[in-house]
Amino acid sequence: MNRLPRPFGRRGAARTLVAMAACLALATGCSDSGDDAKPESKSSAGAGSEAFPVSLTNAWGKTEVKEKPVKVATVSDGDTDIALALGLVPVITPDAEDGGDVPEYKQRAIDKLGAGKLKTYDDTDGTDFEAIASAAPDVILGMNTWSMDTDYAKLAPIAPVVTYAGKKDADTLTWQERLKTAAKALGMTEKAEEIITANEKAFADAAAAHPEFKGKTYTYAVVHPEQVTYMSYADQDPGVFEGLGLTKADNSKNYSADKNAVSLENLDELEADILLMTYPFGDNGLISASDLGKNKLFKSLKVVKGKHYAIVPSENTLASAVAYPDALSSPWVAEKLTPILADAVAGK
Numbered sequence: 001m002n003r004l005p006r007p008f009g010r011r012g013a014a015r016t017l018v019a020m021a022a023c024l025a026l027a028t029g030c031s032d033s034g035d036d037a038k039p040e041s042k043s044s045a046g047a048g049s050e051a052f053p054v055s056l057t058n059a060w061g062k063t064e065v066k067e068k069p070v071k072v073a074t075v076s077d078g079d080t081d082i083a084l085a086l087g088l089v090p091v092i093t094p095d096a097e098d099g100g101d102v103p104e105y106k107q108r109a110i111d112k113l114g115a116g117k118l119k120t121y122d123d124t125d126g127t128d129f130e131a132i133a134s135a136a137p138d139v140i141l142g143m144n145t146w147s148m149d150t151d152y153a154k155l156a157p158i159a160p161v162v163t164y165a166g167k168k169d170a171d172t173l174t175w176q177e178r179l180k181t182a183a184k185a186l187g188m189t190e191k192a193e194e195i196i197t198a199n200e201k202a203f204a205d206a207a208a209a210h211p212e213f214k215g216k217t218y219t220y221a222v223v224h225p226e227q228v229t230y231m232s233y234a235d236q237d238p239g240v241f242e243g244l245g246l247t248k249a250d251n252s253k254n255y256s257a258d259k260n261a262v263s264l265e266n267l268d269e270l271e272a273d274i275l276l277m278t279y280p281f282g283d284n285g286l287i288s289a290s291d292l293g294k295n296k297l298f299k300s301l302k303v304v305k306g307k308h309y310a311i312v313p314s315e316n317t318l319a320s321a322v323a324y325p326d327a328l329s330s331p332w333v334a335e336k337l338t339p340i341l342a343d344a345v346a347g348k
Contacts, residue, residue: 054185059167060152063160065139068187073137073159075127075151078144080118081328082182084109085195092135094123103317105332127151133158139185143178144326146170160185174237179327195327202331203243206338212345213245219252219272219303220312222323223285223292227261230269231323240322240333244341246274267297274344275303278312278319310344312337 054065072088074080077096083089084106097103102110110118121131127147132140132155140155142148142163148170155161162185164170164178176196183192207213218241220232232241232248233255242248249272255262262269264287277292279285289311292298303309312319318336321329 052187054187056162056181056185057165058152058161058163059148059165059169060156060163063162063185065160065162065185067138069138069185071136071138072186073132073135073140075132075140075142075147075155076145078178078324078326079141079182081106081326082141082143082179084113085179085327086183086186086188086191087113088186089113089115090118090141091137092119092121092132094127095120096123103321103329103332105321105329108332109328127155129154129158141182143173143182162186175326175330192327199327199330200243202334203240206334207243207245210245210338210342210345213341216246216273216345217249218246218274218276219249219270220276220322221262221270221278222319223277223279223281223287223289225281225284225286227286228264228267228270230255230260230262233257233260240325240330240337241276241341244334244338246341249273264295265297267295268301270298270303271301272303273308274341275301275309276312276340276344277309278314278322280314280319307347308344310340312340 052067056063071091072083074083074090074093080090080093121128137159140159140161142161148163152161162182179192183189222229222231232252234252235256251269279289298304312322321333325333
């Protein structure tokens with residue numbers, strides 16, 4: 001999956017680093033099963049066992065995990081989601097919420113694990129290496145961060161760092177691939193496969209319940225301060241919308257990861273059976289939702305005239321989760337996005 005431009009600011013990007021485009025196609029993965037030398041911790045019960053030590057090649061060298069980890073630290077919110085999805089409560093994680101509410105899907109997982117409030121560090125100025133070191137983790141998960149190139153040398157002396165094999169993977173790995181790599185290092189490959197299967201089923205069930213979605217074309221756009229960004233470009237891997245039965249609009253072939261700006265003079269490029277937009281910067285975007293609604297060219301679009309247009313809310317983190325889905329958020333995305341799409345298809 002090619003990761004899209006960061007539409008939600010540094011925190012939002014971290015939350016998902018996690019990656020529109022939540023491809024629900026099965027990712028190729030790793031599976032080295034074997035007998036575990038240590039009994040499984042309570043948090044990983046039923047997760048299967050794997051042989052240790054585990055050796056993983058990353059973009060900066062090799063990660064050697066000698067024994068099954070128990071204490072896991074995370075360096076991005078997406079990595080926290082991986083840990084929680086696997087049933088592990090991180091010993092420390094960045095404070096991705098900035099004092100705001102914890103996203104609903106994450107709170108559900110925290111409550112299920114009986115974790116109370118997660119122990120966090122302030123990452124306003126970047127990764128807090130001292131806080132991570134003080135937590136004495138067995139491993140550090142860094143599968144969903146864009147700052148590993150600068151952070152790795154400081155994290156590696158603290159604990160084995162589980163991260164991507166190539167620097168470009170920060171942008172291109174699917175959430176399934178990120179989950180599988182993390183799970184291999186944690187001795188939880190079987191659990192990861194169970195999660196992938198369950199998440200795919202959530203989308204398949206939603207699509208089956210809404211056969212009217214099948215074959216409908218869609219455009220998804222994000223209003224940034226400097227541009228309207230065409231997010232559903234042609235070579236973007238299938239994502240959450242495709243998982244629900246939609247297909248990309250014909251105009252998607254005119255856009256790519258490096259060519260994604262839609263000018264206000266070319267808003268007709270957004271035409272599709274269904275148009276979805278989000279405003280993560282509110283009225284500080286290039287154009288506000290109310291002003292766009294008054295735009296003559298925008299109002300002339302068939303999709304707008306037919307009321308097949310909807311806004312994906314950013315306030316409840318849905319837009320961020322759509323842009324950067326992960327193992328924990330995907331079923332929640334299917335749950336929340338389905339009624340929005342149903343109304344758009346029906347012209348409500």
